[in-house]
Amino acid sequence: MDGSWITKFPGLSRLPEDIRLQLESGSQVVSVPAGTEVFAPGQSADNLLLLLDGTVRVHQRSDTGREVFLYRVNAGESCVLTTACMLAFEDYSAVGTAETDVQAVAIPRATFDDLAGKSTVFREFIFKAYSRRITDLFTLIDDIVFQRMDVRLAARLLELADNQDTVRATHAVLGTELGTAREVISRTLSEFQRRGWIEQARGVVRITGRSGLERLARSARAEV
Amino acid sequence: MDGSWITKFPGLSRLPEDIRLQLESGSQVVSVPAGTEVFAPGQSADNLLLLLDGTVRVHQRSDTGREVFLYRVNAGESCVLTTACMLAFEDYSAVGTAETDVQAVAIPRATFDDLAGKSTVFREFIFKAYSRRITDLFTLIDDIVFQRMDVRLAARLLELADNQDTVRATHAVLGTELGTAREVISRTLSEFQRRGWIEQARGVVRITGRSGLERLARSARAEV
DNA sequence: CCTCGCTGTGTGACCAAGTCACCAAAAGAT
DNA sequence: ATCTTTTGGTGACTTGGTCACACAGCGAGG
Numbered sequence: 001m002d003g004s005w006i007t008k009f010p011g012l013s014r015l016p017e018d019i020r021l022q023l024e025s026g027s028q029v030v031s032v033p034a035g036t037e038v039f040a041p042g043q044s045a046d047n048l049l050l051l052l053d054g055t056v057r058v059h060q061r062s063d064t065g066r067e068v069f070l071y072r073v074n075a076g077e078s079c080v081l082t083t084a085c086m087l088a089f090e091d092y093s094a095v096g097t098a099e100t101d102v103q104a105v106a107i108p109r110a111t112f113d114d115l116a117g118k119s120t121v122f123r124e125f126i127f128k129a130y131s132r133r134i135t136d137l138f139t140l141i142d143d144i145v146f147q148r149m150d151v152r153l154a155a156r157l158l159e160l161a162d163n164q165d166t167v168r169a170t171h172a173v174l175g176t177e178l179g180t181a182r183e184v185i186s187r188t189l190s191e192f193q194r195r196g197w198i199e200q201a202r203g204v205v206r207i208t209g210r211s212g213l214e215r216l217a218r219s220a221r222a223e224v
Numbered sequence: 225m226d227g228s229w230i231t232k233f234p235g236l237s238r239l240p241e242d243i244r245l246q247l248e249s250g251s252q253v254v255s256v257p258a259g260t261e262v263f264a265p266g267q268s269a270d271n272l273l274l275l276l277d278g279t280v281r282v283h284q285r286s287d288t289g290r291e292v293f294l295y296r297v298n299a300g301e302s303c304v305l306t307t308a309c310m311l312a313f314e315d316y317s318a319v320g321t322a323e324t325d326v327q328a329v330a331i332p333r334a335t336f337d338d339l340a341g342k343s344t345v346f347r348e349f350i351f352k353a354y355s356r357r358i359t360d361l362f363t364l365i366d367d368i369v370f371q372r373m374d375v376r377l378a379a380r381l382l383e384l385a386d387n388q389d390t391v392r393a394t395h396a397v398l399g400t401e402l403g404t405a406r407e408v409i410s411r412t413l414s415e416f417q418r419r420g421w422i423e424q425a426r427g428v429v430r431i432t433g434r435s436g437l438e439r440l441a442r443s444a445r446a447e448v
Numbered sequence: 449c450c451t452c453g454c455t456g457t458g459t460g461a462c463c464a465a466g467t468c469a470c471c472a473a474a475a476g477a478t
Numbered sequence: 479a480t481c482t483t484t485t486g487g488t489g490a491c492t493t494g495g496t497c498a499c500a501c502a503g504c505g506a507g508g
Contacts, residue, residue, distance in 0.1 A: 060362055068369050070362070084355035093362060117341055130354055131308035137361045138284055138294070138317060144368055145292050145403045149465070170485060179369045181466055186486060202474060202485060373494065394456060405495055410457060426456060426503065 005029065005052055005105055008076055011125040019119045026111035031103050038079065038096040045082040047106035051075050054102030059176070060094050069177045070094060071136045080129045086112065144179060150188050152178055155217040157198070157205060165207040229253065229276055229329055232300050235349040243343045250335035255327050262303065262320040269306040271330035275299050278326030283400070284318050292403045294318060295360045304353045310336065368403060374412050376402055379441040381422070381429060389431040 006012050006020060015023065029052070032038060038056055039045050049056075056073040058081065073079055073096070081094055086109050107115075115122045143152055156177060160167045171189065175182040189205065192198045197209035207213060230236050230244060239247065253276070256262060262280055263269050273280075280297040282305065297303055297320070305318055310333050331339075339346045367376055380401060384391045393401075395409040402409070413429065416422045421433035431437065 060366060062366050062370050066370060068365055070365070081358070084351060084358060093359075093366075113344060113347075116347055117344065120337060120341065123337075123340055127308060134305070134308060134358065134361070135317075137358070137365070141292055141294070141361070141365060141368065141403075142284060142286050142317075144365065146286050146290060172485075179365075182486080183467080183488085184465060186488090187465095190487080200486090396456075406457085407459085407496080408494060410459090411494095414458080424457090 005050075008052055009050065009125070010076075011128060012121070014121050015119060016121075019115060019122065023107070023111070023115060023122075026114075027105050027107040029103065030106050031101065032098050034098050034101050036098045036102075038098055038102070039082050040095045041093050045086055046109050048083045048086060048109075048112050049079040050105040050107070051077055051079070052103040052105060054098060054100040054104075056096050056102060057099045058094055058096050067176050068179045071133065071140070072099075077132070078126075078129045080126075080133050083112070083126065083129075149178065149180060149184055150191070151216055151219060153185065153188050154192070154197075154213040157207060158210070158213055158217060161207055165210065167205040167207070168203060169205070170203050229274075232276055233274065233349070234300075235352060236345070238345050239343060240345075243339060243346065247331070247335070247339060247346075250338075251329050251331045253327065254330050255325065256322050258322050258325050260322045260326075262322055262326070263306050264319045265317050269310055270333050272307045272310060272333075272336050273303040274329040274331070275301055275303070276327040276329060278322060278324040278328075280320045280326060281323045282318055282320045291400050293401045294364070295357065296323075301356070302350075302353045304350075304357050307336070307350065307353075373402065373404060373408055374415070375440055375443060377409065377412050378416070378421075378437040381431060382434070382437055382441060385431055389434065391429040391431070392427060393429070394427050 004020075004024060006015070006024065012020075012023075032054075034054075038049065041061075051073055053075050055075070056079065058070045058073060058079075060068045060070055062068065079096060081096065116126065153174065156174070157167055160169065160177075162168075169177075171185040172182045174185045178185070189198065189200060192213070193200055195209070195212060197207065197212040199206045199208055228244075228248060230239070230248065236244075236247075256278075258278075262273065265285075275297055277299050279299070280303065282294045282297060282303075284292045284294055286292065303320060305320065340350065377398065380398070381391055384393065384401075386392075395413065396406045398409045399406040413422065413424060416437070417424055419433070419436060421431065421436040423430040423432055
């Protein structure tokens, strides 16, 4: 961690020198192995996490035992949920799971509150993180309510594809990502395969016809 | 506005005297007639609104022209969305419409930011409002994905009923409240009527068998 | 009073998607 | 090599959303 992790967060670059120092000394870089639950209902989070590396999957466990994927926190973003727990003492039903090995900055409650009082820039950073998440949730709701599954799946495949156009995920995983049943994923993928857009193997989807998927994924917006 | 509107907000009761005075003098009570759009995409909101009286319906206009109901802001709550717009300069796609005549306290940006810096209590109040909304959205998503329409409609009817067990809303309105089509509402209501739980008239639903609706509405949670 | 037109409601046909109950194939485990 | 677990495939069925259209209540104007 040469120099400062702060450079990874554009929103914090404008912090005055003294605040920046206080933030650095009052926080700690932590590593978390893949699969760990970073936060969960019942745990009062005492740290605000800013992700340096890796991804955290935020999902909600339903009463019925099933799960909805809510959003994904990437490097350079923060787990606002944790913030909310920290400041509001409210119980969230959301769970955060490290999808990969994760490096993050942990800002303890005291430091957080102190900085939130002192620095407008810091406050703005936090509020922006909040609004970002809220907007994400809005578009998620919009998608769930109005978007066809095939369109959503196409879009998600494109998002999840690595640089070799490969998605490593089982049908079941894709199902919970989109809040639908595995069977629906299986059928839709079969259809994609029939159209020559993808090839399938156990746990793997290879995109062979990117343009087709892209056209489908865009079709929703185009209708406007 | 005798005494102070601040008493309407429990979260603000612990404000120190000087901050409280500054909040009162630096803000303004405004009235808005029913039907006004309190905020909408594109309008940069310069005021944080705290509702004293009336309700504001927050919904999202989709690309496709349709609408999803997101949540309702009641007296004693705040339009956090506006806050987010204020602080994050992000464009929300959400719209807030006054459902009734509304009285609200408008806190201008400058006052807001000043107070957020000075007072921990005020900050906590704001963050709590945020988390409240986020949790609401979570349960909304959960409902949309996992809950049956009849259960959701039963619950909503009970919520919307006035003290004479009457809901004044057309099927179309109930449809957008629940993010579904009018036809689905019509069919479900027919079924409720058949079971003797409600009576219908143009634009009105009268609840005649509360217990039945309640049992249905609770059935979801009971399954756990 | 009648008619026009608007808004709200009812309905049937159809399609998309979620559920259930299985089965079969692939990968791991012993 | 066999057993077990995980993953994917399929058909039948239900729920919910879409479309097209019919019709009823009600106010405005002639």
